[in-house]
Amino acid sequence: MERVGCFLILIAIGMCSAKWFRINSMCFFGDEAFADAKYAIILCKMRGAILHSIKNEAELKDLKKFLDKSIYWVSATKTPSGFKWSDGSDCCPRNWWAPTEDERDDCVGVFDGMIYDFSCTEHLSPLCSRPADxxxxxxxxxxxxxxxxxxxxxxxxxxxxxxxxxxxxxxxxxxxxxxxxxxxxxxxxxxxxxxxxxxxxxxxxxxxxxxxxxxx
The missing domain is CATH 3.50.4 (Hepatocyte Growth Factor)
Structure with missing residues (x-):
């Protein structure tokens, strides 16, 4: 899939404009700085947040309403027993995955209300979250x-x-x-x-x- 990102001049700077948004009692930040999966975790920590773990299908649909057409890293990674979120819980129901995905790569991104597997060295934007105030x-x-x-x-x-x-x-x-x-x-x-x-x-x-x- 072709990634839709910032304009070239803003890629050189490393970040496009973005704001926190709220879903229920959680705050989200679709950071448009590009990073591999490992550094995406660090970028979220710099914002006092964590790389997000999607809780349920309703949240997945809500995220589609707020996020632009970029692809965002989420916290799921492949383990010997399947994809897991950073807290160890299972990811993800088959109907969350895009029909084209074969789940061969080790890291996960979300795009347009569906999830995709990517090489962890791919440079995407992190989806950060923290509890709302x-x-x-x-x-x-x-x-x-x-x-x-x-x-x-x-x-x-x-x-x-x-x-x-x-x-x-x-x-x-x-x-x-x-x-x-x-x-x-x-x-x-x-x-x-x-x-x-x-x-x-x-x-x-x-x-x-x-x-x-x-x-x-």
């Missing part, structure tokens, strides 16, 4: 037992950053409270002796949305 919502005071909420870390003036950015830098942080110029990281099950400040109803409490996602 969740938006913050202001929590109504009636939704919580305020007396049991504890702040376990206070950062004066948020170290010059927004409270949201501070929380993003901490593992497992899903709630914050804003008190004047201080950020308070919330831990609902904090033991009493770890409680630095009691959160009262007159402060603003925020949590990550469970359903509203975005890609930045």
């Amino acid at each position: 969740r938006r913050w919502r202001l929590v109504k005071s009636g939704e919580y037992n305020w007396k049991k909420l504890c702040g376990v870390e206070i950062m004066s003036n948020c170290d010059g950053r927004s409270c949201e950015d501070v929380c993003d830098s901490l593992q497992g942080c899903d709630q914050i409270a804003k008190i004047s110029n201080a950020c308070v990281i919330i831990k609902n099950d904090a033991p009493r002796d770890e409680c630095i400040v009691k959160i009262r109803p007159n402060v603003e409490l925020y949590e990550r949305s469970k359903s509203d996602f975005y890609c930045k």
